[in-house]
Amino acid sequence: MDFEAELAKFQPSLDIEQAEDAIYGNNTTDVTDLLQSILSGAKETNKNSPVEWVEES
Amino acid sequence: MNCPRCNAKVTFVKDRCDNCGQSMVQYRRIISTSNIYYNKGLEQAKVRDLSGSIRSLRQSLEFNKLNTNARNLLGLIYFEVGEIVSALSEWVISKHFQAENNDADMYIRSVQSNPNKLEMYNQTIRKYNSALYSAQHGDGDMAIIQLKKVVGLNPKFVRASQLLALLYMMTGKRDNKVRAKRLLMNVSKIDVTNTTTIAYLRELSDIQLKGETPHKVSEAKEPEVRKTLPRVEADAYKTITPYKEEKPSIMPFINIIVGVVIGLALMGFLGIPQIKANIKNQENTEFKKYSEQKAANDSDVSTLRNENQKLTEELEKLKKENEELSGVDSESGTTLQESYENLLAAMQYSMNNDKVTAAKRLVKVSEDALSSDKAKQIYQQIKEDTFEAASDSYFVDGRDAYNGEGKYVGQKDYDKAIKLLEKALQYNEDNTDAMYFLGRCYQQKSDTEKAKEYYNKIINDYASSSRVGEARSRLRELGE
The missing domain is CATH 1.25.40.10 (Tetratricopeptide repeat domain)
Structure with a gap:
């Protein structure tokens, strides 16, 4: 076992004073947010795209 | 479930939002996936697969950050592994997304309620x-x-x-x-x-702790492919025999007897000494009680005896007082009344010149019982007048009984004579004639000692008496 590498894996624990930063820094973006952004993006795309002429055969 | 676009409430079964027309199909799938991960995390937490549970719950939250249950459980697991700040962070975020009816509120409070522990x-x-x-x-x-x-x-x-x-x-x-x-x-x-x-x-697999069984690394062997049918035991397929009643065994009875014997022995070793001790204690208590009662009774008896003695003394005292009051003379046995009656009778007989009878009655009077001096004076006077005459009278009768003369003609009786002569001395102790004849009576009865006693008394005490010469003569006869 590489003890140094193992030691390097250990990260400092957060103090209670740092809890606020942890809460604010928490990435609260989830898949529903992504879905929402995808949906809103698709809507915009649909709005801006020009209507093409379709020839009848 | 809320619409991700307009945040309006939408029932889970509907495919589109009634408010904005947003398709809910994808959104529902995402929520379901989040719940699936939450359930997985919960199952893992139940079997203490905490690392796995953390991973599952994080994934659940990545799908749906509003999954409060998943976030609260994640906080609990962080708390369990000692990551307090992470736990508090999850609960605070949970509370942010769902302000009401949230268990996170209770968790935060329980941690913050004890500042020392925090x-x-x-x-x-x-x-x-x-x-x-x-x-x-x-x-x-x-x-x-x-x-x-x-x-x-x-x-x-x-x-x-x-x-x-x-x-x-x-x-x-x-x-x-x-x-x-x-x-x-x-x-x-x-x-x-x-x-x-x-x-x-x-x-650390090479390190063995105390009580730990050494771990043997056994080579994994592939299970042999069974080529034959499994071996069937010889008695596996037997014909079913009809039911037979089992023969009674004596072992249960022996066991019961052994059990009873052991029980009795245990009672003998443990119970009986205790019972004996209890009986002894009871006996001691009773003996103590009896001793106390006896002591009390003895004391009572002693008290009663003392009281009895006191009462007897008091009774004697009262009797004495009563006797004194009734005038009985304890020595003569005559009452005051009797003494006075006899004194009066003696006076009467003396006045009638019957001196002998007067003296006889006067003898019955107790001089000490007479209370007045006058009565005592009368008593003395009658005594002086009558006793000498009574003495002479008894002497004459005694002498006649001795000689067989007078009233006793032909009846010589020395015993009678002695009684009469002693009476004569009772009335007059200086009557030497009576003394002489008493000596004679005893001489005749061959009681020389007594005879000598009377003769010597006359010679020694009454030297001037006319009977002195006769007394000496009689002594000589007796060899003096």
Whole structure:
């Protein structure tokens, strides 16, 4: 076992004073947010795209 | 479920939002996936697969950050492994997304309600950070000291235990390796699937703790392919025999008898001494009671005796007083009344010149019983007048009885004569004639001693008496 590498894996624990930063820094973006952004993006795309002429055969 | 676009309430079964027309199909799938991960995390937490549970719950939250249950459970698991700040963070975020009816509120309150414990948690975190810094900068010993304190304060702080175990292992000493293994075994009970713990334990597989069975690495053998039918035991397929009643066995009875004997023996060893002691105690108590009662009775008897004696004395005293009052003379036995009656009779007989009868009555008078001096004077006067005459009268009768003359003609009776002559002396003790004839009577009866006594009394006490010469003559006869 590489003890140094193992030691390097250990990260400092957060103090209670740092809890606020942890809460604010928490990435609260989830898949529903992504879905929402995808949906809103698709809507915009649909709005801006020009209507093409379709020839009848 | 809320619409992700307009946040309006939408029932779970509807495919589109009634408010904005947003398709809910994809959104529902995402929520379902989040719930599936939450359920998985919950199942893992139940079997203490905490590392796996953390992963599942994080995934659940990545799908749906509003899954409050998943977030609260994640906080609880962080708390269990000693990550207090992470736990509090999850609960605070949970509370932010769902302000009401949220269990996170209770969790936060339970942690914050005990400031001392919160401070202890904070201290363990600081010490852990400090120890980690020391370890990463080559000061392993210092790190070990600090981590020992951390683990002592919060044994559930998995990361601290793991770091301490790693530092122990780094020393290469066998003792430290044993300590490391013990630590890792403890934290493996908190989180059974922690990969770090498992990896470290594998490193320490050559270390055996006390009571641990040595781990034998057995080569995995492929199971042999069965080529024949399984062997059937010879008596597996037997014809079913009809029911037969079992013969009665004597063993149960023997067991019962042995049990009874053991019970009796136990009672003999344990019970009987106790019973004996109880009986002895009871007897002692009764004896004590009896002794006390006897002492009380003795005391009562003694008191009663004293009272009886007092009462007897009092009775005697009262009797005496009564006698004194009734005038009975205890010596003569005559009452006052009788004495006076006899005195009066004596007076009357004296006046009638019947001196002998007067003297006889006067003898019955108790001089001491006479209360007045006058009566005593009369008594003396009658006594002087009558007693000498009575004495002479009794002498004459006594002499006649001696000689067989007068009233006693031809009837010589010395005993009668003695009685009469003694009466004569009773009335007059100086009657020497009576003394002489008493001597004669006793001489005739051959009672020479008594005869000599009377003769000598006349010679010695009454020298001037006319009977002196006769008395000497009689003494000579008797050989004096």
